[in-house]
Amino acid sequence: MIDVQLTDSILDPAVAIAFVSGSQAGGTVVFIGTVRDQTKGKKVVRLEFEAYAPMAILEMEKIAKACKELFQVQKVCIHHRIGILGIGDVPVVIAVSSAHRQAAFEGCQYAIDVLKKEVPIWKKEVFEDGEVWVTAHP
Amino acid sequence: MITVKIVTFGIVRDMLDGQSTLYETLPADARLEALSSMLAERYPALRHLNALRYAVNAQYANKDVILQQNDEIALIPPVSGG
Numbered sequence: 700m701i702d703v704q705l706t707d708s709i710l711d712p713a714v715a716i717a718f719v720s721g722s723q724a725g726g727t728v729v730f731i732g733t734v735r736d737q738t739k740g741k742k743v744v745r746l747e748f749e750a751y752a753p754m755a756i757l758e759m760e761k762i763a764k765a766c767k768e769l770f771q772v773q774k775v776c777i778h779h780r781i782g783i784l785g786i787g788d789v790p791v792v793i794a795v796s797s798a799h800r801q802a803a804f805e806g807c808q809y810a811i812d813v814l815k816k817e818v819p820i821w822k823k824e825v826f827e828d829g830e831v832w833v834t835a836h837p
Numbered sequence: 838m839i840t841v842k843i844v845t846f847g848i849v850r851d852m853l854d855g856q857s858t859l860y861e862t863l864p865a866d867a868r869l870e871a872l873s874s875m876l877a878e879r880y881p882a883l884r885h886l887n888a889l890r891y892a893v894n895a896q897y898a899n900k901d902v903i904l905q906q907n908d909e910i911a912l913i914p915p916v917s918g919g
Contacts, residue, residue, distance in 0.1 A: 732919050748918070751846055751911050754895035755918075779918060791919050811919060819892070819911070820918030821847035832848040833917035834887070 700774045701763035705755050707782040715794035719774040724796035728803040730811045732791035734784050744825045748781040748790055751819040755779070758818040762810050770806040772797040777810060779820060790822075838862050839906040841872070849889070849912045852882040863904060869893065870900040872910065887915050 702718045712731050719727055734746050763775040776794040784790055793810045797803040822833050843859045850857055853876075863872060869891055877883050891898050892911040904910070 749846060750918070751844065751892070751895075751913070754892055754911065757895055815916070815919040817897075817916065818918050819846065819913050819916055821914065822917045823847070832851075832914070834915040 701760065701767065702774075702776045702778075703756060703759040703763055704778045705750055705752055705759070706778065706780055708780070710778050710780050710789045710792050712789070712792045712794070715776040715778055715792045718776040719794045719796035721774065721796065723773055723798065725798045726800040726803045727794060727796045728800070728807040729795075730791070730793040730807050731789055732811075734786050734788050734790065736786045738824055741826055743786065744827055745786075746784045746788075746790070747823040747825065748779075748784065749821055749823075750779070750781050754819050759814065762813050762817070765813070766795065766806045766810050769809065770797070771799070771802040772806040775806065775810065777814065779814075779818070781820065839865055839867070839904060839908075841904055841906075841908045841910055843872075843876075844909060844911045846911070847914045847917075848886070849883070849914045852880050852886075867904050868900065869898055869902050869904060869910070872904065873900060876912070883912075889914060 759777045766775045772795050774796045778792045780790050795803045795806040824831050840862050845853050890913040893908055
C-alpha cells in the first residue's frame with residue numbers, strides 16, 4: 700500500500716505513521732524534513748515551495764512503488780507540502796514500514812534521496828536582503 | 838504545423854519574464870530538440886542553467902522525442918524539493 704499527497708496544508712507526521720502502521724509491521728522509519736533558519740550562514744526568513752503538481756504526484760507514486768519493489772517494505776507514505784513555509788515548518792514527511800528494521804531504513808533513505816533528485820518541486824529561499832532558487836546555479 | 842503548450846517553473850519562469858504558460862507553433866514532426874534550441878535562442882539566460890530537463894505530458898523526455906499536437910512540455914530546472 701502506498702499513499703502520496705501533495706498539499707498546501709500543514710503536514711502531520713502522525714498521519715503518515717498511522718498510514719504505514721499495522722500488525723505486520725515490525726518497524727517504521729520516518730523522515731521529517733524541516734525548514735532551517737540558515738543556509739551557509741545566511742539567515743533564512745521563509746521558503747517558498749512550488750510544484751509541477753500532476754508530474755510531482757506521478758513521480759512520488761513511482762518512488763513509492765519502486766521502494767516496495769526494491770526493498771522488503773510493506774507500506775510507503777510520502778507527503779509533500781507546497782506554498783510558503785516558515786522556520787521549523789515541515790515540507791516533507793516519508794514513512795516506511797517493514798517486518799524488519801533494515802528494509803525500512805533503506806527504503807526511507809531511498810525515497811527521500813530520489814525525491815530530492817527527481818520530483819519536480821522547487822524551493823526559493825528568501826533572505827532578509829534577497830532571494831534565490833535553490834540549486835539552480837553551480 | 839502543430840501547437841504545443843509550454844509550462845515553466847522556478848528560475849526558468851523568471852528567465853522567461855514571468856510567463857508560466859506559453860504556446861509555440863512548430864512544424865509537424867518537430868523534435869523536442871528544435872523547441873529547446875528555439876527557446877534558448879530567444880531566452881539566452883536558459884543557457885546559464887546548471888542543468889535543464891524537459892518533460893512531455895508529465896514524463897521526463899529525451900530531446901529526440903517527436904512532439905505531437907497539444908503536447909504539454911515542461912521546462913524543469915534543477916529540482917529542490919524535500
